[in-house]
Amino acid sequence: MTKFEEEFKALTSWDWVNVGLIQKILTKFGNWHSDEEFQIAEEIRGSFALANKNLIDVNTKLAEEIANLKSQLQQQALPVVPECVAEQIERVRNNNGTYTTLGLFDSNYDKKPDYAKWIEDNINEFMVACSVGYTVEKPQLFYLKHIDMSKRNSINDLYLKKYIHADLTETGEHRLSHAMSAKGMYPPKDYCAFTQQEIDSMETGSYEQIEVEK
Structure with a gap:
């Protein structure tokens, strides 16, 4: 019960007071508060509003930091x-x-x-x-240009070529042949480029080893 209600109800003990009228007043103005009570309520409301704003600001800042961390992790190069x-x-x-x-x-x-x-x-x-x-890691690839055959051909260079489909030897190795490519041009990498490990397993003394640009 508010202070206002207490004061009005105290009046009902006086004979000259119209109780019915007071009841109507209480019904209409029962939620009335003094200026002091309104001030307190406003201060409380303001405190809650400020706390809510601070919470929203903190959540927004956390969301931004999380987004930045995710971006940094995505940009960080994997080993x-x-x-x-x-x-x-x-x-x-x-x-x-x-x-x-x-x-x-x-x-x-x-x-x-x-x-x-x-x-x-x-x-x-x-x-x-x-x-x-x-x-x-992508291994370094090399072209193998046959030195003598390329010198004898004035138009094309000849590069070692491996078949990449089903044409394999009995041991499962690629059959080898040669592919021609115009002077100054390189053949396709998918069947004319070899890894160092592949080169080391072959006899390539008659070939010039040329790095394939990545």
Whole structure:
């Protein structure tokens, strides 16, 4: 009961007071408050409004910071790992092995497989690759231009070519031939570009090794 209501109800003890009239007044003005009470209510309302605004501002700032962090993570380059390391990471992820089977704990460094050497030399990048993600390193490719045949041909150079479809040897290796390309031009990379590992497995003494531009 408000102070106003208490004061008006006290008047009902006087005989000369019209109780019915007072009841009508209370019904019409029962929610009336003094200036002091209105001031307090306004201060409370203002406090709630300010707190709500501050909360909105904080939420907006947090949302902006989260968006910035996401953007930074997306822009941050993932570690680049060799293809052999990527194969081992996926093998573990597919439950076909464990990190203890990667050969990382062999005391003889020289006897470790290439992927194990890379992991040991780049352990931080490896951990990020396993937990966040990675991109696979694209090996440097090379054209192999036959030196003598290219010299004898005044129009075209001849490059070593590998068949990329079903025409393989009995051991599953690509059959090799030659592709002609106009002087100063290079043949398509998809069947005339070789990795260093492929080149090392062949006898290429009669070929000029030319880097393929990435």
